[in-house]
Amino acid sequence: MREVLDIPLAEILPESPTVLVQQGVPAGTEPETIADIAREACRLLTSLTAPRGLLEDIDLATFAAIYPGQGENAPRSPLAEIHPQAEALALFAVTVGSAVSQQIDQLFDDHNYPLAAALDAAASLAADSGAAWMQKRFAGRCTSNQGVLRYSPGYCGWHVSAQIKLFAKLNPGEIGITLGESCLMDPLKSVSGVMVAGPPVIHEFTPDFDFCAECADHQCRDRIDHVLHPGHKET
């Protein structure tokens, strides 16, 4: 199954206090001018965002050929251990569209750095929320005893150059996403990867990989809790 999806805007727009937290401003400590800038960023995001997503089922053998990418993955990684145990897989891509990125660039060119940075943070949050929305969509097609998590090239040992094979199979150009020479996506505020469904326990691992020593947030802990204990809210 291949689905091109218009993602409901209301499902992915961040609240302005969340934008400030994303920028490192603790909740409740922001001066009113900063809060106004975050509100303006959210207003701009609402008017400029056209979120779209693409979801395509893929069999395990086909993904096993995509995962190695250009041969630059870490020797060991969570996804290398998880994907062979999957019961269902889907490639995905989601974008908030190019107009937001153009506006961010324009604001930087105009030296309006506070609003540019706030809009950049808001658009990143919206793109991540779009990926979370796609994950719920895929989970809706899975059984209630399967746990679903998404994994993206560029994180946790899966090298960003794996985007080349992922894009060749998924063709996200259909929703306006292209891949640059350095494997960055255009529009920049886009997310791609693979949804993995199976017994929740397949997503559990100990974060003792070489690259974990440099990890700032250990987000995997929250994600694993979320899939093992569905009442746990993913942050």
Ligand code: SF4
């Ligand atoms: S600790 Fe960080 S780098 Fe290691 S698996 Fe978890 S999120 Fe990835």
